[in-house]
Amino acid sequence: MPELVIVGGGFAGLWSAAAAANVRGAGDLRITLVAPDDDMVLRPRLHRLDPGWSRVPLKRFLDPIDVGHLRARVTGIDTATRQIHLDDRSIAYDRLVLAAGSHLVRAEIPGAEHLFDIDTVDGAARLADHLRGLQTFTAVVIGSGFTGLEIATELADRGQVVLIERAATVAPDLGPGPRPVIEAALTELGIDVRLDATVASVHADGVTLADGRTVTAQVVIWTAGMQASPLTAHIPAERDALGRLKVDSRLRAHHDVFAAGDVAAAPADLDHHTIQSCQFATPMGKAAGHNAAADLLGLPLVDFAPDPYVTCLDLGAAGAVFTTGWHREVQLTGSQGKDLKNTILDVIHPPLDDAHEILRQAARQSNGVSG
Template sequence: MRLVIIGAGFAGMYAALSSARLRDIAGASPKRIKITLIAPQPSLVVRPRLYEPHPDRMTAPLGPLLAAIDVDYVKGSAQTIDTAARTVDIVAADGGRTTLEYDRLVLATGSRLFKPNLPGLAEHGFSVDSYDDAVALDRHLHGLTKQPPSVARNTVVVAGGGFTGIEAATELPARLRAILGNDAKPRVVIVERGEVVGPDMGPGPRPLIEAALAKLDIEARLGVGVAALDASGVTLSDGARIDAATVVWAAGMRAAPLTAQIPAERDNLGRLLVDRQLRVPGVAGVFATGDAAHAASDDIGNTALMSCQHATRMGAFAGHNAAAELLELPTRTYHQEAYVTCLDLGTAGALFTRGWERDVEMTGEEAKTAKREINTVWIYPPSAERAAALASADPERVTAL
């Protein structure tokens, strides 16, 4: 029997760990229950850190870890899923094709930045959504030193004032000064269609976010959007013009396109609706997890967000349950009542909240210390030591925070 996991992000990594853990507990051999992970590279992109300098360093190897827990790695991109035949077609970088049969499938394909069909966005917009995108932005920022000093050269427009947009924007003044010199006068402008910055953060943290933006001299254009981009800046929906050498798009996420191949119901973000065991109803043998899944996280109406925090634990439950079905063992009900946020605010510190109401628990340097711990320790893969790695994947104990 074969359990196939598509994706090597936080959800896919923990699906592999937890399924291997249950296989071990049940005393089943890797030959009896084969666990296979498909991904373009055997590495975890530490996506929550891609807004930071040196994004080329934001990966962690998974090859030794997968080998230690007897999970097969297949290098390539899943191209086609046939849920009737229970097969996945894989395309390698050289164009070669492979087909894998599965008995259980865990779809952990993550999410992508939503890019509308705006004039100039594809040609002139940057992002911190993927490893390649973040590296391209970093190269572009360093390339600004070849341009003559000007207000436009020193200006960055960040389109989107949500969590990612705020973290990218608040990091940029220090990044630009490090690249252009301390005499440079960076100008960072957040453009947000909503009436407030951080609309999803709620009213409690908002004054602290606004104070941080003011401290960093970051402007906010609210109630407008970017209508068009060109090589020298952006035109806003109200007709205003901002000359800028750099535009960072951070306006919304959607589930990865592969989820569209599963014949099941999806939400408005493209996520597959799943039951409390993370199965896709009506599609035999298929589980969805992480950013690919719309899942209830408790019994009072909260649903998992597109976040590392939720993907890690969801992945552990999905992997456990997929393996449990093959081993004819009881499955577990996914639940994740605890919820925190830790928002980086650049040199203005950070903001730590707890609960769905986002009650502020830490600010300033105290929160910044917590953010560093999260970003540099807690979200990284466990060591490639079999017993410790498997022990880390008990679904009831897994948490990214």
């Protein structure tokens, strides 16, 4: 029987599996998802520091749609022999969907072992445990991108927060559209923002900046920089600065290999490529899974056609800011933005135990609501 193998059990991997299962009705096909853990992690929920709320049992998504889960970490991919390598053996594929996601780029500064992060469920759990043991605290958050802003504003309710940004403005990658709303939120929450500041070293009791100043803190959180899975280097195809494979409009990266989610850069519209986000990872997964299965069974492939780009940034007790378009025009702020953010954090949870509902959602390219 032809073998479709999906590497990764995040948004892209799960929705690849379900979309491929929809195509399987047209012919014989075995679908196997390879991921090292029993749970999918809803990373957009991690800043709320409730790690249990971020876990989704893979079994309850995959079993109903008859997709196998191989609990293993992929160490290599050989596209010439069409095999993936695991720690103890290799398995063959006829078509591969690479959906192994991304990870936070490690800080290369002295004392980096003192840093916390919210990149993984274990990282968020470690931070939550550490904070539980403190009566009061000052937290240094390094980086004012999406993740830095969400964790800084979340913590501002519980302690003092110092937000350190290397650039001359907060949220340098989010552009000028939402910046006034973000700045007002940081002021409202009493967050101490240090711009043009670089952390030179980290200690058990805080950080030293490049200009020699120190900030005393009981917790230091690193949020700066994401990189695609190193497995992308095993595919003989062009990659971008984030290590993502450049895929075509059908999400094909190389002959028998499709790629989706944070490992892939796909055309989102005529002028833009996808960014690493679950709002793109989900429809990319659906298109890649459909196309890998259809390619194997000799059926027509579909073009990846995502919903228009939006963002919804949590701002803790100051609400949230929802923007539309690549210029990020502000549409909702405060409690209205927060209501939408909470809705998004609900709807990103995949359906469980219900094959009909899983396959129905897999057939729908639109996210409904995304952020």
